[in-house]
Amino acid sequence: MAQTVFAPWTDPDQKPIIEFRNVTKTFGEFTAIHDLSLNIYEREFFALLGPSGCGKTTMMRMLAGFETISSGHIFLSGQDIGAIPPNKRPVNMMFQSYALFPHLSVWENIAFGLKRESRDRDQIAARVEEMLRLTRLTKFAKRKPHQISGGQRQRVALARSLAKAPKLLLLDEPLGALDRKLREETQFELMDIQEKTGTTFVIVTHDQEEAMTVASRIAVMDEGHLVQVATPAEIYEAPNSVYVADFIGDVNILQGRATPQGDGVSIDWAEGQPPIRAATDTTFSPGQACHFAVRPEKVTIDVERPDRPNTFRGKVIDIAYLGNISTYHVELAGGHRMKAQMVNARRLANRQITWEDEVWVGFTDTAGVVLEE
Amino acid sequence: MRRFVLIAVPYLWLLALFLVPFLIVLKISLSDVALARPPYMPQLDLTQGLDGLLTFFSDLDFENFVFLSTDSLYWQAYLSSLQIAVVSTLLTLCVGYPIAYGMARAPREWRPTLLMLVILPFWTSFLIRVYSWMGILSTEGVLNQVLLFLGVIDTPLQIMNTKTAVYIGIVYTYLPFMILPIYSALEKLDESLLEAAEDLGCSRMEAFWLITWPLSRNGIIAGCFLVFIPAIGEFVIPSLLGGSDTLMIGKVLWEEFFSNRDWPVASAVAVILLLILIIPIVLFQRNEQKQREAEG
Ligand SMILES: Nc1ncnc2c1ncn2[C@@H]1O[C@H](COP(=O)(O)OP(=O)(O)OP(=O)(O)O)[C@@H](O)[C@H]1O
Ligand SMILES: [Mg+2]
Numbered sequence: 047m048a049q050t051v052f053a054p055w056t057d058p059d060q061k062p063i064i065e066f067r068n069v070t071k072t073f074g075e076f077t078a079i080h081d082l083s084l085n086i087y088e089r090e091f092f093a094l095l096g097p098s099g100c101g102k103t104t105m106m107r108m109l110a111g112f113e114t115i116s117s118g119h120i121f122l123s124g125q126d127i128g129a130i131p132p133n134k135r136p137v138n139m140m141f142q143s144y145a146l147f148p149h150l151s152v153w154e155n156i157a158f159g160l161k162r163e164s165r166d167r168d169q170i171a172a173r174v175e176e177m178l179r180l181t182r183l184t185k186f187a188k189r190k191p192h193q194i195s196g197g198q199r200q201r202v203a204l205a206r207s208l209a210k211a212p213k214l215l216l217l218d219e220p221l222g223a224l225d226r227k228l229r230e231e232t233q234f235e236l237m238d239i240q241e242k243t244g245t246t247f248v249i250v251t252h253d254q255e256e257a258m259t260v261a262s263r264i265a266v267m268d269e270g271h272l273v274q275v276a277t278p279a280e281i282y283e284a285p286n287s288v289y290v291a292d293f294i295g296d297v298n299i300l301q302g303r304a305t306p307q308g309d310g311v312s313i314d315w316a317e318g319q320p321p322i323r324a325a326t327d328t329t330f331s332p333g334q335a336c337h338f339a340v341r342p343e344k345v346t347i348d349v350e351r352p353d354r355p356n357t358f359r360g361k362v363i364d365i366a367y368l369g370n371i372s373t374y375h376v377e378l379a380g381g382h383r384m385k386a387q388m389v390n391a392r393r394l395a396n397r398q399i400t401w402e403d404e405v406w407v408g409f410t411d412t413a414g415v416v417l418e419e
Numbered sequence: 420m421r422r423f424v425l426i427a428v429p430y431l432w433l434l435a436l437f438l439v440p441f442l443i444v445l446k447i448s449l450s451d452v453a454l455a456r457p458p459y460m461p462q463l464d465l466t467q468g469l470d471g472l473l474t475f476f477s478d479l480d481f482e483n484f485v486f487l488s489t490d491s492l493y494w495q496a497y498l499s500s501l502q503i504a505v506v507s508t509l510l511t512l513c514v515g516y517p518i519a520y521g522m523a524r525a526p527r528e529w530r531p532t533l534l535m536l537v538i539l540p541f542w543t544s545f546l547i548r549v550y551s552w553m554g555i556l557s558t559e560g561v562l563n564q565v566l567l568f569l570g571v572i573d574t575p576l577q578i579m580n581t582k583t584a585v586y587i588g589i590v591y592t593y594l595p596f597m598i599l600p601i602y603s604a605l606e607k608l609d610e611s612l613l614e615a616a617e618d619l620g621c622s623r624m625e626a627f628w629l630i631t632w633p634l635s636r637n638g639i640i641a642g643c644f645l646v647f648i649p650a651i652g653e654f655v656i657p658s659l660l661g662g663s664d665t666l667m668i669g670k671v672l673w674e675e676f677f678s679n680r681d682w683p684v685a686s687a688v689a690v691i692l693l694l695i696l697i698i699p700i701v702l703f704q705r706n707e708q709k710q711r712e713a714e715g
Contacts, residue, residue, distance in 0.1 A: 158616070
């Protein structure tokens with residue numbers, strides 16, 4: 047059976063589960079969210095990514111009902127939720143600080159939301175047991191939050207927010223406090239849980255790698271605006287602006303002037319250097335200022351001049367050894383620098399390129415993206 | 420050795436300021452009244468050696484305690500003190516909790532000022548403050564004047580010299596002891612816990628009863644003991660604001676000592692009061708310790 051690709055945002059017949067329509071949020075004089083519109087679809091794992099203070103938490107708090115909307119509307123399954131208090135929304139939030147109730151045991155913390163729904167006891171117990179099993183906490187059911195580890199606490203917070211089977215689960219930097227290994231494990235656990243429960247997740251994170259790993263789509267934010275909303279691959283391979291290209295991953299950004307040529311452009315970018323030839327769908331007027339962004343792993347480094355559309359001569363000034371890969375910092379004639387990445391297929395001693403070597407860097411015409419000013 | 424000294428210091432302190440006076444009072448309570456100075460018998464005379472010690476101990480008896488149990492006045496005084504202490508503790512809680520809650524929810528920069536205001540009354544003498552309540556509550560007092568002027572009442576209210584005046588006095592005097600521990604418990608409460616509770620389907624009211632109240636419980640317990648323990652032996656407030664019908668054990672104690680000059684009976688009253696108080700004091704200590712363990 048061929049697996050259908052999960053991409054409801056490409057289907058115009060799909061109704062979004064969440065719709066932000068021209069939402070603005072101000073705190074006094076300060077505008078935290080500017081006229082923002084966004085659709086999130088059912089079963090999505092949606093990541094909000096952006097630098098500190100860009101308004102991620104504010105978006106979550108508006109969804110959960112802890113902040114009023116200054117203007118605009120938020121719809122949840124077609125219903126305007128602006129006037130609905132937090133306790134009446136089918137939305138649960140996992141707090142950045144976990145906010146576990148310190149006087150209640152793990153079991154009671156998870157049961158807390160269920161008890162508010164006046165379900166019968168056996169049902170509650172069954173649901174709590176299920177959540178404990180899902181988050182592998184069965185052994186700790188009787189402990190108080192201060193008697194378990196940080197990672198376990200975080201799982202309790204997750205179990206508590208999942209217990210009511212909300213339509214929408216909000217996770218505000220859920221993994222911020224965990225060490226790298228535990229974080230990676232938990233990321234996969236989260237994806238697994240999302241798959242099993244079919245809940246729509248909105249996750250806030252600082253960590254772009256985390257967003258790339260878990261999300262179906264990523265929204266990159268900057269000062270209360272959405273800069274780009276797209277799948278991780280699109281965000282990475284086809285950023286729509288220098289801001290996004292620079293924010294996600296490592297990148298070489300070159301500034302220049304574009305001249306249309308064939309089905310692409312030729313970019314004059316530095317005195318004494320040949321122009322860059324790049325394919326692009328955007329039409330540029332002759333001499334228009336532009337940026338060219340190319341990821342280091344798409345740039346090759348060779349001793350002999352390679353047969354590629356773009357090649358530049360330079361000298362290795364630094365090598366960052368990262369185990370599986372190495373990043374070479376190459377200084378081109380004229381002082382420009384370019385990063386090139388290579389997989390370390392050979393052991394250290396056998397590698398031929400080293401500091402101060404004269405080398406060639408090169409990339410194809412489809413390796414990078416041309417961005418308008 | 421150093422540890423021993425460190426532990427010994429508080430114990431020596433307790434010994435000098437609590438145990439020794441208690442033993443003296445206990446001894447007086449076992450003695451008989453006498454027209455002498457001090458007004459009780461026997462006196463310990465160490466010059467007579469072992470014989471003197473033996474006669475001294477053989478002269479001590481439980482007469483006074485037997486007397487206390489036969490005269491209903493004392494029982495009633497204990498019971499009435501207990502009742503007044505319980506009622507005024509609950510009243511203080513009802514007044515103090517909202518104040519502490521409001522303080523803990525006030526903007527951060529206001530809180531030191533509010534705390535200051537709570538403690539401010541301690542800067543004037545306790546007696547002066549109780550006397551000024553007489554000025555407020557008496558039939559010609561400020562309160563009656565205002566109410567008469569506003570036409571709320573036609574004849575002055577008789578508040579002075581009633582139990583009501585005693586309750587007002589105790590609640591007023593001990594309010595800071597209730598507010599401070601509750602405030603310190605509420606101030607530590609993390610706001611996001613209440614948001615989490617609401618997020619999980621609680622109304623504001625439910626969130627208060629399920630989260631705020633239990634998490635301030637230790638403060639409530641501490642505050643109640645801090646009010647209840649001194650209130651039960653209170654003497655100044657009932658004698659200045661209360662009437663002849665407000666029977667409190669502190670007043671009885673005072674009269675036995677200074678009007679009747681019956682030191683042994685007065686001491687017996689004091690010993691029993693202490694025994695009654697030991698139970699809440701031990702409970703209070705236990706609460707404090709539990710709290711420290713929970714925090715540590
Ligand atoms: N209650 C408030 N009053 C005034 N300004 C606020 C308030 N809450 C947030 N802000 C401001 O709104 C902006 C967005 O805040 P928000 O908490 O949403 O940032 P964030 O993207 O979550 O940042 P971080 O990654 O550091 O958590 C910030 O500049 C912040 O100072
Ligand atoms: Mg935040």
